[in-house]
Structures are given as C-alpha cells and as structure tokens.
Amino acid sequence: MAIIALFGRIDATAVPQLEKEIFTLMEGGQRKILLDFSEATYINSGGLRVLISTAKKLKGQGDLFGLCGLTDEVYKILQLVGFTTILTLFSSVGDALDRTM
Numbered sequence: 092m093a094i095i096a097l098f099g100r101i102d103a104t105a106v107p108q109l110e111k112e113i114f115t116l117m118e119g120g121q122r123k124i125l126l127d128f129s130e131a132t133y134i135n136s137g138g139l140r141v142l143i144s145t146a147k148k149l150k151g152q153g154d155l156f157g158l159c160g161l162t163d164e165v166y167k168i169l170q171l172v173g174f175t176t177i178l179t180l181f182s183s184v185g186d187a188l189d190r191t192m
Contacts, residue, residue, distance in 0.1 A: 092155065092189065094184060097131040101138035110141050110148040122154045125187050129160030134168055146178055155179070159187050 093116045101109065107126075116124055118186050142158070149154075149156040159181040161169065168176065181187035 092125055093121045094127055096127045096129070096155075099130070101131055103135065103137060105150055106141060109138065113141065113145050116150065122149060122174070122192070123181065123191070124149065124150070124155070125157045125159060125181070125184065127160050127184055128158055128162060128165050130186040131165055132162060134165050139168075140173060142174065142178060155191055157181055157187055157191075158178045159183055160185040 095112055095116075096107070097109070097132075099105070113124060126142075147158050157179040158169075160183055161180065166175070167179070181190065
C-alpha cells in the first residue's frame with residue numbers, strides 16, 4: 092500500500108502535485124493508496140475532485156483508496172459535501188493497515 096502524507100492546505104497550489112503523485116503511483120501499478128490527512132488543515136474543491144476521481148479509478152477487485160487521520164476541519168468539509176459516506180475512511184495509518192492486511 093502506498094501512503095501519501097498531506098500537509099497544510101490542499102488547495103490550488105498543492106492539488107496538481109497530489110494529482111501527479113497519485114497518477115504516478117497508479118501508472119506504476121499501485122492499486123492501493125492511502126492519503127494521510129493528519130497534518131492537512133483544509134481541502135478545496137480541486138482537492139475534492141481529485142479524491143472522487145481517484146476513488147472512481149480504484150474501485151476494482153483488490154483495489155483500495157482510503158483516507159485517514161482526518162482533522163476536524165477536513166472532516167467537516169468532506170461531511171458537508173457528502174464524501175464521508177462514499178469514501179473509505181480510517182482513523183489512522185495503523186488502523187488502515189490493520190483493517191486492510
């Protein structure tokens with residue numbers, strides 16, 4: 092499983108890099124990706140688009156796309172747009188590893 096740690100604001104500055112990292116992993120054959128939001132304080136609509144786009148691409152047999160360590164602010168944003176019911180959420184990296192291995 093590939094783990095991408097996110098920091099600060101996931102906004103117009105950070106989204107292209109996040110998208111590139113995810114694309115590179117998937118292009119290399121990685122089908123299990125976990126985004127660690129422990130140090131992320133905000134996510135904008137561009138970041139939300141990347142989350143949904145990635146979730147749609149990683150929904151096959153044996154695939155996993157999950158988010159963990161959501162800060163209160165990020166969780167509230169995801170909840171507001173209804174993503175908490177359609178994305179796979181874990182409390183921490185350890186929780187994700189325990190539940191998926």
